[in-house]
Amino acid sequence: MNRYLWLALLALGLLAPFAVYPVFMMKLLCFALFAAAFNLLLGYTGLLSFGHAAFFGGAAYVTGHLVKNLGLTPELGVLAGTLFAGLLGYLVGSLAIRRQGIYFAMVTLALAQIVYFLALKLPFTGGEDGLQGIPRGLLFGLIDLNRHVTVGGTPLPLALYYFIFALFCLGFGIIYRAIHSPFGQVLKAIRENEPRARSLGYKVERFKLIAFVLSSALAGMAGAMKCLVFQLASLTDVSWHTSGEVVLMTLLGGVGTVLGPAAGAFTVVTLQSQLTMVGPWITVIIGGIFVVCVLVFRRGFVGELGRLLRRSL
Amino acid sequence: MLTENPLADCILETKRLSKEFKGFAAVTDLNLQVQRGHIHALIGPNGAGKTTVFNLLTKFLTPTTGTIHFNGIDITREEPAEIALRGVIRSFQISAVFPGLTPLENVRVALQRATNTSYQFWKSDRCLKQLDDRAMALLESVGLAELSGAITGELAYGRKRALEIATTLALEPKLMLLDEPTQGMGAEDVDRITALVKQASAGRTILMVEHNLKVVETLADRITVLQRGAILAEGSYAEVSQDPQVMEAYMGSAHA
Amino acid sequence: MKSLYSSAALSASLLLTTAGFAAPPKDTISDGVVKIGVLTDMSGVYSTLGGKGTQVGVEMAVKDFGGKVLGKPIVVIGADHQNKADIASAKAREWFDNEKVDMITGLLNSGCALAVQKLGGDKKRITMNTGAASTELTNGAWTPYSIHYVYDTYALGKVTGQAVVQTGGKSWFFITADYAFGQSLEGNTSLFVKKLGGKVVGSVRHPLSSADFSSYLLQAQASGAQIIGLANAGGDTINAIKQAKEFGIGQKGQKLVGLLIFDTDIKSLGLNVAQGMQFTSGFYWDRDEATRAFAKRFFAIHKAMPTMDQAGAYSATMNYLKAIKAAGTDDPDAVMAKLKSMDISDFFAVHGKIRVDGRMVHDMYLMEVKKPSDSKGEWDLLKIVKTVSGDEAFMPLSESTCPAVKK
């Protein structure tokens, strides 16, 4: 991979809060990580999960609860949320990978509905109001994540931003490594030709399950990050619309590309925030993008670029 | 002749193997014995159950009744991957390659299995580079060395089959199951694959389903003729081709 | 050089987002403009009773005020929170941080209201809630900058509950939306039912947005209760009422009582189905000359009569602007102090006042749906049966758990 590209992106990420509204930037990072984690499953294992919001939102609730009600420090909260999502991923994955293709998608969707129900009913979730007023707390018990640094007259939440950015880099790094690992090679083989991978002696289910757990844990990490940024965990985070959105982000950017999901997430989140005034038309626009993507643009824009340049991005 | 007792040197044996699909018997009471070191051909008219037998042997299908023994061990209840780990490797009727990977990666995925790194998602795939030499050697042996970096999906059909054999060989199988290795090929490709199979058979056993009787005649030590899921005849090419039942049921129709 | 292209794609995404970013300085009117944000449900289940209409109300108020306060322009912006607390909170945060928004109104739906009000407290910005019902907003979730303007579950439950029990509806069965709002509505109502010697014989909790209420209705019917109380809102209430009619419930002595109903719901149901029902409202367009005059102007713009949320948003905005003018600054502390000492009197409220806990106390009305034969027009739906003074309707400060209330 091109070292300069990564360095440029890193620099962009480090400087972004001075140019872009930091909270928005952090939202982008959360969804970029979410989409990248989802893509580990769809793009590199060939499994379409239609219930990934369960991990994203589930972790947000767990992190929020632990930080708010039990006073955990934010880094431990994120860790707990990530582990929880991984565990949940293990349960959902074990059930879902018994089925393939379309059935897999429907089973994950339905299981995610149960998580939605729990998020509505469990005593600590705040029902339809969600878990609100989650404190950002002291990182490692030392650094106040609420601290704003005034730059050119504008107070910027730099401590929080760099914490989130660091988490994003960590998560994205794990995904990148997993894709380019011996494990990732087998995943690609399974995606390309599952019966053949099986006949070569690979226990396909086990690989799928590990990929599922990894993907859900990292999706959970993204959810935990979002919960610290917005200080709330809500039913939106676990709803099937969110599951659909992450599919769209990945599809739009490019399934099975390293940068595609992040770029797709940036585009969708930006669109949503720019188009709040068009009201319900946003749903129509999102739906339209879906249709166009599926019909003419299946590689996504990063994927199409990669094809033009004959490189994998 | 390696030995007097055929059972002692039987690498694969099925006893009363049957498979029913909703009342329709695809395979009935099949007693098949494959001798170590042989190239054993499974032939028969369309719908005779050859591919079903393959799927049963590799556990892509679960037998309704009967047992399968490999090297004297009962493998009837094992998973496809476990059977592969024992050294029974199959090919498919439709070419079984990984179209999105390069030929080199295709072979390397097979080599990788023995390295015990396959679950390591935290390691860089650069550690797989050490397998490249062996992968190249295997590609070389099937004449694909100069195409090692191509896009597999865009290779010609015959080359895909060759790649498939290289991938299978990478696993050093004890028993190779080849499902119609020359199906849909031009004469030139057929000759090349025939030679490849011959070459691959050194030191191992091969069970193949094949339609092309010329290939069967060239390669097979022993032939089992299936009809409607049951054995019709068995023996060398010379024996089988003289069998009047076979002539009628299969050869007749095949040559007609 | 593929890397160039994909980083270009990323930076293009980034650039798209930089629009509208600037640094806020300080002034008497901070940053030289008074900006009012209307954050409400513009597309979801409550969009007909709030939605664009709420923004219309706010814009009318700004126009009536003259478009300027203390010589500085007043700007109204709106956004759809889609009934999602996370969207509401994100939008409000952006507005406070970037858009110099001084006050947010609307906030239909308690989850959204709680999130934005909390944020307003943290950022020292005023929130004037005209849409949400939860009493929590003036109790545990109170902030020095929060105002709850129109109604709450306490007032709804108390006025309706008392009125029904006093006219003989002693035994109740609740069909309750299974979430905080529904439960608090049920809780508040049963309290007053029991206080007046009535009893609650049972209740059933249904998931939000249920399509089929027949099972719950039959359970209610089987309970033998005189009153079936609907502690839900919007589409759920409408469906329940329609299906009750379908099953012939309400014909044999049993009576349906909706605890939160808007004019628009009645319109959707039709008088035929809804006639005779009683409920509580904070406003009705056809109350007197002043309300009718306002409603007429509102209708000319929005093509519908104002609901209590929409009328409330007008009144809240108008009084907010008056308070700025009186205080001579838009400093939130000064404006809040002014608002809490002002007499709130306009077409919406008669001598209303904003209490220390942020509750705007004003008259509430017990409404009854007209018979089709009594209706003289498309919007002639209701009559006011009883006016209940604010002090009687709303939760007294002695019961409040608001931290600002000294006990």
Add this chain to the structure above:
Amino acid sequence: MGMSFQTVMSQVMLGLNNGVFYAILSLGLAVIFGLLNIVNFVHGALYMLGAYVALLGFNQLGPLLGRPDFHLNYWAALIVAPLVVGALGVLIEKTMLRRLRKFDHLYGLLLTFGLALIIQGVFTNYFNVSGDAYDGKPEVLSGVVDLGFMLFPRYRVWVIGISLVVCFGTWFVIERTKLGSYLRAGTENPELVKAFGINVPLMITLTYGFGVGLAAFAGVLAAPIYSVSPVMGSEMIITVFAVVVIGGMGSIMGSIVTGLLLGMVEGFTKVVYAPASGTVIFLIMVIVLLVKPAGLFGKEA
């Protein structure tokens, strides 16, 4: 909780009433899935569209045609709505789904998901989300019937009856007639069917149109009972998916029977623990998946 015979029977009837909607919708999904191998996510939106055809036909069509007292009556709507929506389905199949046939079936799911968002979004923009009442219920079907154990709305009796007729009629056509045998053969081996001189692409298109027509039919049936709202379908479709997973999408009869059964299970949950009634089907799904991964009526993979 003690349940009298009366309570049980009433809940059976109500459950059946919910169940017939699940049955018709999952039947449509099964028919489409069988021939096109597509999970038709837009099914819920088309169900909603069917209800709107009835609603708008009754309220708006007359004024639109300049004849304010013209109402498209209920019976006509039962025919017109499936035709209109079916035609839309044909359009969708011909212009979009067809182009995806050579790709992974998941793209079909994603495409129809996008279409569902579009249709729902457009309707949300123009119509009241909390629902509009449909006033076109025919006089003959008004009032209640005394079933002995309860008073049951006559209209719902009709809904149950006609739905069962449509469901079993569809089953009969597909499983017992020549046309059906072509359909079934088409799913197994399209080449072979082509060899019989059957226009397979046309058959696929018409099947899709029929499947979504069923959804529209259910929408018209639902209009007088439930509020007609832009979100009525999206709430339904996820549950119907679970029904389909439980049933196994293996057979037409499977989807009908599962739909009816689960409607009743849901009905009983409303009495025992109502808050779980929205989720009980998903729980059943988990259990079924653990015990029979292919679903109750599914073929083993």
